[in-house]
Amino acid sequence: MTSPSTPPPAGAGGPRPVLEAHGIRKRFPGVLALDGVSLRLFPGEVHALMGENGAGKSTLIKVLTGVHPADGGTVLVDGRPHAFTDPLQAQRAGISTVYQEVNLCPNLSVAENILIGREPRRFGLVRWSETRRRAAELLTELELGLDVTRPLGAHSLAVQQLVAIVRAVDVSAKVLVLDEPTSSLDREEVAQLFGLVRRLRDRGVAILFVTHFLDQVFDLCDRVTVLRGGRLEGEYPIAELTPVTLVQRMIGGELATLDQLSGRAHGQGAERAAGEPFLRARRLTRAGSIEPYDLDIHAGEVIGLAGLLGSGRTEAARLLFGADGADAGEVSIEGRRAPLRSPRHAIARGIAFCSENRKSEGLVGELTVRENIVLALQAARGWTRPLTRAKQDELARHWIEALDIRPADPEAQVRHLSGGNQQKVLLARWLLTEPRLLILDEPTRGIDIGAKAEIQKLVARLADEGTAVLFISAELEEVLRLSHRIAVLRDHRMVATLANDGTVTPERLLTTIATGTDS
Amino acid sequence: MTPQPATSGAAGGIGRRTAGHRLLWPALVLLALLLGNLAFHHDFFSVRVRDGHLYGSLVDILRFGAPLVLVALGMTLVIATRGIDLSVGSTVAIAGALACGHLAGAARPGSVAATLTAVGLALGVALVLGLANGLLVSGLGVQPIVATLILMVAGRGVAQLITDGQIVTVTSAPYKMIGGGYWLSLPFAVLLAAVLVALTSFVTRRSALGMLIESVGGNPTASRLVGIRAGGLLVLVYVFSALCAAVAGLMISSNVSSADGNNAGLWIELDAILAVVVGGTALTGGRFSLGGTVLGALVIQTLSTTVYTLGVPPETTLVFKAFVVIVVCLVQSPVFRAKAVRRRAATPRPPTTAGATPQEQEARA
Numbered sequence: 043m044t045s046p047s048t049p050p051p052a053g054a055g056g057p058r059p060v061l062e063a064h065g066i067r068k069r070f071p072g073v074l075a076l077d078g079v080s081l082r083l084f085p086g087e088v089h090a091l092m093g094e095n096g097a098g099k100s101t102l103i104k105v106l107t108g109v110h111p112a113d114g115g116t117v118l119v120d121g122r123p124h125a126f127t128d129p130l131q132a133q134r135a136g137i138s139t140v141y142q143e144v145n146l147c148p149n150l151s152v153a154e155n156i157l158i159g160r161e162p163r164r165f166g167l168v169r170w171s172e173t174r175r176r177a178a179e180l181l182t183e184l185e186l187g188l189d190v191t192r193p194l195g196a197h198s199l200a201v202q203q204l205v206a207i208v209r210a211v212d213v214s215a216k217v218l219v220l221d222e223p224t225s226s227l228d229r230e231e232v233a234q235l236f237g238l239v240r241r242l243r244d245r246g247v248a249i250l251f252v253t254h255f256l257d258q259v260f261d262l263c264d265r266v267t268v269l270r271g272g273r274l275e276g277e278y279p280i281a282e283l284t285p286v287t288l289v290q291r292m293i294g295g296e297l298a299t300l301d302q303l304s305g306r307a308h309g310q311g312a313e314r315a316a317g318e319p320f321l322r323a324r325r326l327t328r329a330g331s332i333e334p335y336d337l338d339i340h341a342g343e344v345i346g347l348a349g350l351l352g353s354g355r356t357e358a359a360r361l362l363f364g365a366d367g368a369d370a371g372e373v374s375i376e377g378r379r380a381p382l383r384s385p386r387h388a389i390a391r392g393i394a395f396c397s398e399n400r401k402s403e404g405l406v407g408e409l410t411v412r413e414n415i416v417l418a419l420q421a422a423r424g425w426t427r428p429l430t431r432a433k434q435d436e437l438a439r440h441w442i443e444a445l446d447i448r449p450a451d452p453e454a455q456v457r458h459l460s461g462g463n464q465q466k467v468l469l470a471r472w473l474l475t476e477p478r479l480l481i482l483d484e485p486t487r488g489i490d491i492g493a494k495a496e497i498q499k500l501v502a503r504l505a506d507e508g509t510a511v512l513f514i515s516a517e518l519e520e521v522l523r524l525s526h527r528i529a530v531l532r533d534h535r536m537v538a539t540l541a542n543d544g545t546v547t548p549e550r551l552l553t554t555i556a557t558g559t560d561s
Numbered sequence: 562m563t564p565q566p567a568t569s570g571a572a573g574g575i576g577r578r579t580a581g582h583r584l585l586w587p588a589l590v591l592l593a594l595l596l597g598n599l600a601f602h603h604d605f606f607s608v609r610v611r612d613g614h615l616y617g618s619l620v621d622i623l624r625f626g627a628p629l630v631l632v633a634l635g636m637t638l639v640i641a642t643r644g645i646d647l648s649v650g651s652t653v654a655i656a657g658a659l660a661c662g663h664l665a666g667a668a669r670p671g672s673v674a675a676t677l678t679a680v681g682l683a684l685g686v687a688l689v690l691g692l693a694n695g696l697l698v699s700g701l702g703v704q705p706i707v708a709t710l711i712l713m714v715a716g717r718g719v720a721q722l723i724t725d726g727q728i729v730t731v732t733s734a735p736y737k738m739i740g741g742g743y744w745l746s747l748p749f750a751v752l753l754a755a756v757l758v759a760l761t762s763f764v765t766r767r768s769a770l771g772m773l774i775e776s777v778g779g780n781p782t783a784s785r786l787v788g789i790r791a792g793g794l795l796v797l798v799y800v801f802s803a804l805c806a807a808v809a810g811l812m813i814s815s816n817v818s819s820a821d822g823n824n825a826g827l828w829i830e831l832d833a834i835l836a837v838v839v840g841g842t843a844l845t846g847g848r849f850s851l852g853g854t855v856l857g858a859l860v861i862q863t864l865s866t867t868v869y870t871l872g873v874p875p876e877t878t879l880v881f882k883a884f885v886v887i888v889v890c891l892v893q894s895p896v897f898r899a900k901a902v903r904r905r906a907a908t909p910r911p912p913t914t915a916g917a918t919p920q921e922q923e924a925r926a
């Protein structure tokens with residue numbers, strides 16, 4: 043179990059933890075989310091908090107920072123007991139947090155979002171030019187050249203995530219808590235973020251880091267605390283673990299590997315791309331978001347979209363769903379012209395779109411898991427032809443089981459689910475409509491490795507059964523593993539389409555993404 | 562491996578428990594108000610039968626509360642879509658003015674046919690008004706508060722134009738039935754309101770209407786991406802709200818056998834909004850509770866009655882009402898309750914003064 047004898051990491055500021063929690067308990071109606079969890083954070087260390095979806099990671103962070111009151115246990119800051127009753131207190135005590143769901147104001151400018159609440163003032167009036175300058179300065183630390191006067195909502199989710207991090211870093215902190223900060227970032231941004239985290243660590247800041255990416259843990263972290271089902275599994279120096287043993291600690295068993303899947307897509311591309319495409323896009327474009335592009339998607343084919351952050355992957359996909367209107371170009375479905383003026387038109391033609399932004403564009407937080415799951419189907423039927431309650435229950439139960447959504451309670455409010463489980467609800471909603479073309483924008487975002495493998499298998503199986511899939515992911519491995527063909531985007535332009543015939547390596551894909559040409 | 566996975570029985574209870582919770586507070590508040598009245602008037606709860614009609618303070622609350630229940634019913638669905646309908650008071654006045662105006666000019670105002678035409682006229686015009694609101698909001702994307710403000714202001718003028726600035730009095734037995742009549746010894750208005758509430762509840766919950774409205778109000782962007790035709794739903798709720806207001810207007814004018822374009826339904830939109838909020842439907846849209854709204858409307862109506870039975874001086878009635886509403890809203894707020902409980906737990910000081918929660922202090926004051 044725990045190894046309390048673990049000495050603090052070498053080079054740490056002192057032997058005393060800057061933040062310490064003992065025996066934390068937290069109960070929500072029907073769920074004991076945390077049961078006697080302890081955690082120690084030393085100055086100058088990067089500490090990973092690991093566990094499956096719903097293990098209690100975010101809840102622990104929220105209890106530590108005063109979002110939720112604890113039902114039991116103690117929190118010590120610098121050795122003194124503290125019970126924060128709201129996040130602001132925690133911030134004042136030097137604990138700065140980026141929560142899992144980005145919580146900024148989309149209609150305020152980037153600069154305002156970064157400095158809100160502590161804008162530079164003179165005579166009580168905000169000094170706007172100074173605010174903008176400071177914000178821009180902070181952003182350059184992450185090598186982000188953003189226009190700080192634009193509203194935050196105009197930027198992609200990944201940029202919003204970075205802005206949230208910049209905001210947290212600016213508050214001079216002793217402890218920086220990052221709950222899945224890298225879930226929608228690309229390699230470049232991850233590397234920049236890690237550079238920043240290392241600089242902070244060297245300054246003596248303690249960093250608590252939640253992620254589902256094992257390589258990031260081994261790359262960055264000094265020690266790991268593992269949670270399993272709301273209980274503390276253990277605390278380990280990273281050197282004592284291998285990826286395999288870490289996963290075992292997290293799931294309490296062996297992970298069924300992905301090996302059967304890898305390389306499956308290779309070599310079938312030509313077969314699947316034969317014949318009339320299900321969807322054909324020609325010169326499709328929207329000013330300011332994506333240059334004209336051509337794309338054919340055949341039944342049974344998985345097309346991956348690869349590109350850097352802001353390269354126009356999501357924008358390209360949204361045109362195929364009618365989520366945004368195209369300015370020019372045409373789409374035909376099974377050979378017939380099909381103007382996709384709205385999502386309704388697209389849905390009626392068998393297209394489904396799983397947005398990357400599950401909170402603002404996907405789920406209705408107040409509704410139950412059942413209602414969210416049947417929503418797309420019900421919307422297609424219109425309100426006068428309701429699904430019977432029995433049918434709804436049956437669908438909800440089926441998909442909760444199929445995707446292992448936890449807690450397995452169809453009547454739980456979706457906003458109370460953990461991030462990964464929310465993502466699964468969103469997937470379930472669209473899968474049950476049995477679409478002909480499934481557009482998945484970052485479908486495995488925030489999903490633990492076990493469930494990620496399941497979802498990848500599911501995508502492969504759907505394609506085998508004849509569904510066309512458009513697959514967007516910042517994880518190149520995932521794109522390479524699943525796709526028959528990969529369309530590469532760069533600067534809002536589709537620059538290349540690669541047949542994934544086994545010759546495409548991550549390196550080759552990266553070069554194409556970076557240079558815009560397939561060498 | 563879920564943290565103590567809730568068994569399906571207990572889990573199913575979460576939703577139901579919170580549903581029960583939603584109605585708990587408005588019900589308790591209503592009960593408290595009624596008991597408060599009982600303390601001043603010992604016959605407050607007594608219900609007598611006179612001439613085969615039910616009489617009593619409780620019956621009066623229901624009877625006079627019926628129009629408010631209806632207006633709040635329509636308002637609930639509008640608010641659930643993140644909207645608001647400020648024009649209901651004007652619609653109440655217009656409906657009454659149209660109906661009474663028609664009857665006053667009719668050859669035989671006492672005939673059933675003339676009454677039905679009057680009712681049809683009022684409902685027809687209300688339908689058009691609701692349609693106008695709905696199209697402004699959904700078609701042109703005007704903010705609901707602005708879109709309905711137009712009719713709120715203009716509507717009063719229209720009502721006065723219809724009645725020529727006079728109070729139109731009518732004598733029509735069938736028309737009197739709507740708001741002042743009795744059926745099976747029960748006030749007809751109460752029966753009518755009950756039937757409409759039951760019908761609305763049945764339609765919203767048995768069809769998918771309720772869920773889709775909650776989805777549109779809860780997350781408009783997601784609702785569009787899921788393929789919900791929000792435009793149609795919005796028009797529907799504003800039309801429904803206007804129709805409810807029209808029926809309320811008929812009740813009010815029928816009860817006093819006259820139409821007053823100036824004062825009929827004055828400020829009823831505010832009472833209706835309060836009723837919806839007290840009933841547990843958030844102004845930010847999403848989940849709505851029709852049962853809660855009915856309780857909320859009865860709370861507001863009881864409050865108005867209380868003001869009279871307590872003999873609160875007229876110049877302070879509004880202040881009194883506002884005060885009670887604030888207390889009710891605070892008691893209902895989970896944040897406030899949590900704070901109060903936490904404060905109490907955190908400060909185990911002598912219970913004489915400091916130990917009291919703010920809400921108790923307010924209640925005592």
Ligand SMILES: Nc1ncnc2c1ncn2[C@@H]1O[C@H](COP(=O)(O)OP(=O)(O)OP(=O)(O)O)[C@@H](O)[C@H]1O
Pocket residue numbers: 070071073075093094095096097098099100101102142448449457458459460461462463488490563564
């Ligand atoms: N406000 C809440 N009300 C009820 N239950 C909640 C609430 N917040 C979290 N839970 C439950 O507590 C458990 C732990 O959730 P938590 O969000 O901490 O998981 P997590 O480890 O962060 O998972 P993920 O990797 O998916 O983000 C879950 O079962 C979740 O459903």
Ligand SMILES: [Mg+2]
Pocket residue numbers: 099100101142221460461462
């Ligand atoms: Mg989480």
